[in-house]
Amino acid sequence: MTQYEPVIGLEIHGELITNSKMFCGCSAAYSSAPEPNTYICPVCTALPGAMPVVNKKAVELATLVGLALNCSINEHNTFARKNYYYPDLPKGYQISQYELPIASTGHLDVLDNTESQQRITVRRVHIEEDTAKLAHEKNYALVDFNRAGVPLLEIVSEPDMHTVEAALSYATKVRAILRYLGVNSGDMEKGVLRFEANISVRPAGSSEFRTRTEIKNLNSFRALTRASAYEIERQIKVYESGGTITQETLGWDDVRGVTVSQRSKEEAHDYRYFPEPDLPPLQLDRTWIDSVKTQLPELPEAKTRRFIEKYELKPQEAGFLTSEKSLADYFESVISRSKSSPKIVNTWIAGEFMRYLNESGTDISAIPVQAGDFAQLIDMVTNKSLRGNAGKTVLAEMFKSGGKPADIVKEKNLAQVSDEGFILEAITKILNDNPKEVKEYLAGKESILQWMMGQVARATKGKADPNVAKDLLINGLEARRK
C-alpha cells in the first residue's frame, strides 16, 4: 500500500475587536446588542447611496497582526468587491482585499506530530467585513444586521502542513497570537474565530499538488482536527480504490463525523472581484507602521524561549504556560513573589491551579486567588509548614472564597505537625489496634507500610509530617519484632 502525505493549508477568519464597524460608525459589539437590528445605519444595511469609510483602528490591528506573523506590510494596499448574492450580504458584495492585501509573506514556526519544529508560510493577511446573521424560520428567514460590517481578518497559510497535528499547532498558535495582541478574544463558541481547511493527499515523498477540497466553517479546534483527519482518510480511500478527487467545497457534519459536499467546482462562485471604487487605496506611512510595531508585545514564541532559559523549564512546560498571555503573566507574578523555585511554581500552576481554574469556568482575570497569596501558599508547602495535600485543600478554598492561605490553614486547623509525641501517640494506637497487619509486615509484606501511613494520616487529620511519621512507624514496627 502506498504511503500518503497530507497537504494542508488553513484560512483563519477572525473578528477584530474594535469599537465601531469596519466601514461605518455603528457599534461592533453585536453580541451585546439589546435587540436585532439596533446597531445599524445606512452603510451597513446598504441603503441606496450609502458609502463606506475605513475604520482606522481596524487597519492598525490588522497591521499589528501582520507584523506579529512576520509578514511584510504593504504600504500600498487596496480594497476590492467580492460579488455574490445572499440575504446576509446587503450590498450584494463584500468589501474585502484581493490583489493587494494589507500584509503578505510571513511565517510561523510550529511543532508537528514528531515534535519537530516546522516553518509555515503565511501567504497573506487581509481585511474584510462580516455578514449579517440569519435566523431561519419555517417558511422564511429573518436577518439581523447588527453583525453586518464588523471587521474581519483573514489569515491565509500556504499548504505547508503535512499532519493534522501541525495544522492544529498552527491554528492554536495563531489564536494565541491574536489573543496576545488583544485583537480577538479567541472565543470559538461565540464564532469570533473560524477555520477553513484546504486538503489534498499525495504519495509520500512526492512534491506534486493534487486536487484539493476545501472544508468550510470549522468553528472549533476539535472540528478542525476531526474534519481534517476524516477528509485525509477519505481521500486516501478514494485513491486506493482507483478513484479521483473532485475539487469541491465541503461542510463538516459534526454529528455524523463526516465531510459533506456543498458545491462542486462547476457550481463554485465566480466572485467577479474588482477594485472597490468607493475607497481610495490605503496608503500606510512607513513611520506609522513603525509606530504600530512598537506596540507589539512579547509574543508566545519569544516568551516560551525566555521561560525556558530564565526559569529552566522544559519546552513543553514553557509552551503550556505561554499559551495564554494571562497565564504567563500570572506565572511570572507568582514567581516574583515566591521563594520557591520556578519548577515548583510551574508544578503548582500546571497541576492543581489549572484544575481549579478549569472547574471555575472563568478567566484568570476573574479568579479571587491573588498571585501573592498563591506564592505564599506554595512557599508554606515548600518549607513544610503545610503538607502537600493540605496545600491543595487551601488552594481549593482560596478559589472559593479568595481568603489568605494563613487564615485558611488556621481556620481549618491544617498546619503540619512534626511534634513526635503527638504522632507517636497515634502510631502506638494504630499498632495496638492492628496486630494482624503488624504480623504480616513483620513477615515481609512491606506494602502494609503504605496502608499504615494512610491510617496515620487519617488519625492525625493529615497534619503529620509524613517523613517524621514514616520514621516513627518503622521504628515502632521493628520494636515489635522482638
Next chain:
Amino acid sequence: MQLHNLTIREAHDMLATKKISSVELTQAMLKRAHDVDEKIKSYVTIADDVALEQAKQADDRIRKGERITPLTGIPFAVKDCISTRGVRTTCSSKILEDYIPQYNATVMDKLADAGAVLMGKNNMDEFGMGSSCENSAFFDTHNPWDLDRVPGGSSGGSAAAMAASLATFTLGEDTGGSVRMPAGFCNVTGIKPTYGRVSRYGLIALVSSFDCIGPMTRDVYDCATVLEAIAGHDENDSTTFNAPVPQYNKNLERSAKGMKIGIPKEYFVAGMEAGVESSIQEAIRTFEKLGMQIQEVSLPHTQYALPVYYLLLFAEASANLARFDGTRYGLSVAEKAKDVVDIYLNTRREGFGDEVKRRIMLGAYALSAGYYDAYYLKAQKVRSLIRADFETALASVDVLLAPTCPTTAFKLGEKTSDPLEMYLSDIYVVATNPAGVPALSVPCGFSNNMPVGMQLIGKHLDEKTLFQVGHAYQQETDWHKKLPSL
C-alpha cells in the same frame, strides 16, 4: 420680470431686500410646476408640503437676519437619484418606486443648511442609464423647446425643469455627460465638477468612479454659486478631495484676456451637425474677440473613450445595482417565490428596465473569471491613457473647448431601438469622466431652432477658470437668456 424666470442672484436680491418672500416665490414656482409640467413631465415628485415648510423656515431666517446665504429661500429641484430624507427617491425605476430615504445625501444637507427650498425630484433615465430620459420607468420627459424632442439624459428632467422655468436651479448628476448633454439640448448652463469635488454620499451610485453631482442653472454665475455651496470634503465620502473650496464668484469678473483655449482636433470630425459646428466656430470667434488665444490640441486616445467608458460603467454598475434585491426596501416580488433566489429573480426581472438589465449582464460578463483581464483591466489601463491625454493637452492651455453634443436634441423614439446609436450621442462628453476633469456646458447658439451647447473642459479642481471663461462668454452673448415659449 416673472418670478419663475429669475436667476438665483436676482431672486436672492429680492428676498434679501424683502421685495418678495420665499413662500411667495416658492408658491409661484410650485404653481407653475403644476401647470406647465403636464406638458414637460420633468418632475417625478413635486413636494409641495416640504417646499412650503422649508420656504417658511427660510423666511424666518431672512426676517431674523440669521445666516442668510445666496441660496436662502431659493426653490430648487434635484435629480431623482439623490437621496432626500422623507421624500421619495426613485432613480426613475420601478424597483425604487416607493422608496423613501431615511437620510439625506450630503449635498441635500448642505443645501438645507444654506436655506435652499426643495421643490421636488426630477425624472431621469433609469439609474442614469440613457441619454434621452426615455429610459425612465415612469414617463418620457419632453424638451421644452420642442415637445416632440428629447431633453437629453440622463439628467433630462433637471435640464427640462430649468429650461421650462420650473425651478430656480436644479442638481443633476453626471456619469458620462448626464448634466452637460441635457444642458446643451435644453439651453441650460451645467457643470460636471472634478471627480471628488462634491460628495457622492447619498447619491445612488451608477458608476462610483465617474459619478459627479453638478448644478444646472440659468447662467454661469448661478452655477458657481451652487457649486460653492455643495462642494467640499466629506468624511462620509472617502473619494472627496480635502482641498478648500474657492469663492468661485469672486474670480468671475476677472478678464479672460490672454488665456489659452485648446481645440481638440479629434472632436471636429465628420458626423457633427452643421448648425452645431457653426455655433462652435462662432463661439471661438467670440473668445478671440475677448482676447483669448485659440490653439489646436490633441487628445489622441479619444476614439477609445466611449468603449472604455461603457465597459467600466457596465462593470461597476453591475455591482452597484446588486443591492436592489427585494429583501430590505423598494420593490419585492415575493409571491410564488420558492426560495430567496426566486425573490431576487422576480424582483429584478420586474423591477429593472431593459437597458438596466442589458448593462448589468454586460458588466457581470466583463468581470467574470477569464474575461476580467481582457475587458475590465484593459479598460482601466486605457483609462489612464485618456487621463494622461487631458493632462498633456491642458498643460499648454487653460481650457479645452468642444461641442457638448454632435447634434441638437433628437426626436422622441428616434434612437430607442438602437442602443449603440444612443451611446454615440455621448461621444464628446464621456471622456472627461474617466479622466476626472471638470467640464462646463454653456449655451452657444441654435441650430434649426434647437439649442446648441459647448463645453469648456478644465484642469483638475480648476472649476474657477471654467467659470471665469464661461462667465466672460455670457457677458458677450445672450444665448443663455433665451427661453422657450410654452
